[in-house]
Amino acid sequence: MTKNQILLYLAIAISGVVGPILFPNYIQQMAVLWIMVLMASTWDITGGQMGYNSLGNITFFGVGMYISAVIQVSMFYDIALYTASYGAIKPVFTDEQYFSGLAMGILAGGVGCVVLARLLGAVVFGLRGPYFAIGTLGVAIAAGQIAGTIDTIGGGAGISMPFFPWDIHYPVDLLLHHLFCACDSCHISPSAGCFQLSLVWLQMQSVMMKIKLKPWVFQL
Amino acid sequence: MLDNLQLLFVYAPVMNIQMILDGIFVGAVFALSAYGLALVWGVMNVKNLAQGDFVIMGGYVAFSLYKLGIHPVIAIPIVAVCMFMFGWIVYIMIIRRVIDNDMFVSLLATFGLSLLLQQVMNLIYGPEVQTIDSHFPIFTMFDDFVTIPVVKIVSLALAMIFALAVVIFMKKSRMGQAIRATAQDARAARVLGINTDNVYAFTYSLNASICGVAGVLVSMIWVLQPFYGIVYSLRTFAIVTAAGLGNLPAVIGMSFALGWVEQYAGIIAGAEWQVASAVFMLLGVLMWRQIQLRRQRQVVR
Numbered sequence: 001m002t003k004n005q006i007l008l009y010l011a012i013a014i015s016g017v018v019g020p021i022l023f024p025n026y027i028q029q030m031a032v033l034w035i036m037v038l039m040a041s042t043w044d045i046t047g048g049q050m051g052y053n054s055l056g057n058i059t060f061f062g063v064g065m066y067i068s069a070v071i072q073v074s075m076f077y078d079i080a081l082y083t084a085s086y087g088a089i090k091p092v093f094t095d096e097q098y099f100s101g102l103a104m105g106i107l108a109g110g111v112g113c114v115v116l117a118r119l120l121g122a123v124v125f126g127l128r129g130p131y132f133a134i135g136t137l138g139v140a141i142a143a144g145q146i147a148g149t150i151d152t153i154g155g156g157a158g159i160s161m162p163f164f165p166w167d168i169h170y171p172v173d174l175l176l177h178h179l180f181c182a183c184d185s186c187h188i189s190p191s192a193g194c195f196q197l198s199l200v201w202l203q204m205q206s207v208m209m210k211i212k213l214k215p216w217v218f219q220l
Numbered sequence: 221m222l223d224n225l226q227l228l229f230v231y232a233p234v235m236n237i238q239m240i241l242d243g244i245f246v247g248a249v250f251a252l253s254a255y256g257l258a259l260v261w262g263v264m265n266v267k268n269l270a271q272g273d274f275v276i277m278g279g280y281v282a283f284s285l286y287k288l289g290i291h292p293v294i295a296i297p298i299v300a301v302c303m304f305m306f307g308w309i310v311y312i313m314i315i316r317r318v319i320d321n322d323m324f325v326s327l328l329a330t331f332g333l334s335l336l337l338q339q340v341m342n343l344i345y346g347p348e349v350q351t352i353d354s355h356f357p358i359f360t361m362f363d364d365f366v367t368i369p370v371v372k373i374v375s376l377a378l379a380m381i382f383a384l385a386v387v388i389f390m391k392k393s394r395m396g397q398a399i400r401a402t403a404q405d406a407r408a409a410r411v412l413g414i415n416t417d418n419v420y421a422f423t424y425s426l427n428a429s430i431c432g433v434a435g436v437l438v439s440m441i442w443v444l445q446p447f448y449g450i451v452y453s454l455r456t457f458a459i460v461t462a463a464g465l466g467n468l469p470a471v472i473g474m475s476f477a478l479g480w481v482e483q484y485a486g487i488i489a490g491a492e493w494q495v496a497s498a499v500f501m502l503l504g505v506l507m508w509r510q511i512q513l514r515r516q517r518q519v520v521r
Contacts, residue, residue: 053324126510130267130327135506138454142499149492
């Protein structure tokens with residue numbers, strides 16, 4: 001890494017930290033921007049370094065999001081009752097409940113996606129080239145359709161997430177708000193979403209691919 | 221689920237006739253767009269992911285004409301011409317630049333085009349589900365167990381007529397010959413004086429036009445929504461990968477099969493599973509193809 005690159009990364013990091021303080025009206029957009037950075041890097045891992053052009057990374061985005069949302073809510077409330085009220089009744093989450101739920105949810109989302117990726121990988125890695133791209137796109141759309149049929153997680157109406165418990169007037173809270181923006185104010189529904197640890201999944205998956213490919217490589 | 225199975229096979233087996241007929245009616249629409257995809261894929265090696273959005277777009281053009289008081293059946297030639305011109309513009313603006321590239325570039329470019337079209341249609345027509353009432357009567361048979369709207373029969377007939385016209389065009393006309401020649405060997409065709417760029421543009425526009433006609437039929441017998449297009453794309457991909465390129469009878473057969481699978485999945489597992497079943501069929505077909513290929517794949521040990 002050259003000096004210029006380090007400076008560049010430093011500038012990006014600082015802009016990420018200072019940006020929401022300087023432009024508080026655009027916090028939502030900036031949070032989405034960082035999520036998109038993450039999604040783009042997942043594409044870099046699958047399409048660029050792994051050589052599998054996947055149009056279905058969004059599957060894991062959605063699955064991770066649902067897993068984390070369900071974990072976060074169901075740690076303290078009955079998930080079926082919570083979703084049945086369609087967000088009309090807002091159960092109160094204390095700070096402790098909110099953050100422990102969020103941490104567990106993010107963790108479970110990452111782990112769940114890894115497990116799902118292992119299972120799905122057994123099916124879709126049989127495909128090559130454009131068929132892989134179309135197959136994974138199909139998986140993503142099917143996942144959305146199926147998520148819409150499960151009433152426990154809200155069906156077609158989705159899950160409304162609990163509100164972020166703190167005020168957002170102070171810079172520190174602002175930063176936290178920036179970090180949690182995605183999980184906090186987004187209304188989760190099968191077709192639109194926010195991020196979870198799909199990156200973790202993809203890194204794990206690429207590691208697995210290397211392990212899987214090893215005997216093959218030696219044969220060559 | 222078990223109740224639905226019981227209903228279908230024990231209490232009212234006559235409902236199966238309804239399923240099979242409906243499968244044929246929707247399958248005819250799938251067959252049109254699948255034939256268009258097979259054409260583009262075979263001739264240009266472009267995998268057109270915007271296929272379904274062309275279908276929906278054709279439907280919306282017919283919807284606009286319907287608002288102006290033009291009956292959808294009369295609107296079919298107008299839509300075909302409009303979509304033909306639109307296809308030509310898309311070819312000049314996008315497809316020509318990606319046609320010689322890696323095949324994945326065409327997939328990505330058309331995927332982007334599909335997203336763009338979805339959003340534009342969403343802006344113009346809004347996200348509501350629309351349909352065209354074409355004022356045809358509805359028949360019922362077997363004590364009202366089987367209903368056959370005349371509009372579906374009309375759409376089936378129109379699909380057959382249009383498909384026949386396209387096939388005759390491909391066999392007899394000069395341009396059809398040129399398209400087939402280019403599909404066989406583009407370089408040789410160029411050497412022999414065929415303007416392949418023109419042929420490609422014509423093929424893509426013809427595909428858009430076929431999709432547009434399929435879209436009019438969709439708007440008559442089904443519903444339009446800006447974001448339903450991608451599902452049609454997946455269905456056409458499932459059909460074409462299963463049937464193979466340039467195999468028209470297989471394309472038609474697979475379309476009907478997909479129609480039946482969707483109908484039965486819809487009644488047995490619930491309406492939401494219709495689309496999912498199409499996707500699972502696509503995956504199943506792809507896996508099956510891969511297993512077939514694996515038999516022939518040779519690895520140096």
